[in-house]
Amino acid sequence: MKPLTIGKVAERAAVGIETIRFYEREGLLDTPTRSASGYRQFDVSVVKRLQFISRAKELGFTLKEIRELLSLRVDSDICCEDVKAKADAKIADIENKIVSLRKMKKALTQLSTACGASEATAECPILEALDGKQARRTQRK
Template sequence: MEGLTISQVAKKANVNIETIRYYERRGLISEPPRSESGYRKFTLEVVEDIKFIKRTQDLGFTLEEIKNILAASNDEKFRSGEMHAFAINKMEEIETKIHNLKHMKTLLEDLTEKCPGSGISKSECPIIKKFQGVN
């Protein structure tokens, strides 16, 4: 039986062996066949799938989203319309996060301007007071 060992896959994909096991448990990569001696024997496609997973993780996709993208891309009946809708929804989600982060930044800028920085008690700190709901 030919194939790559888990350590070979880890080296080629530049990940830790535990990462491969984790992806396998999460269903991101399928469980490979085993040799007669019980060793996993991975295909080269698994290396590419792992690299794909890492790239999409770096872009901020969740493992569940990545699992869905992989399933769609490996489906014989690939539906580009669904992928397009997914991308649109993800962009809207990102826009919401950007809006919330900008709001948080503005709030923190305002609070740090009101905070003398040192020499006050916790009960006088405008940052703590705001987070406690005290005005």
């Protein structure tokens, strides 16, 4: 497969060229091979990786967390138990996020419905949405 230039990759992944170089510096992308003249040569797979990064950022993951997610893979070089433990921790994080998002969605749905009914009652149901943080840490009182 013929390699892509950084510009083509940026276009396909809908990110800036500078962003790609930034991610490379930050270790989110493998250092690409270079042409004789020093141009980066990217495999098409990097486009998918960039799309993953963009999406994960929208979901509230930091670049640090995304780097961790991307480094998780079944690899004979790395202790499998370790990978499993990390994956399971991420799964728990994600479940918490989903629960919170569902609560937020429910609150917004109530609000939207109240609007439709033209009844000025609900003061601000959104604040009630994420009451009492489900799960781990901060088990105050």
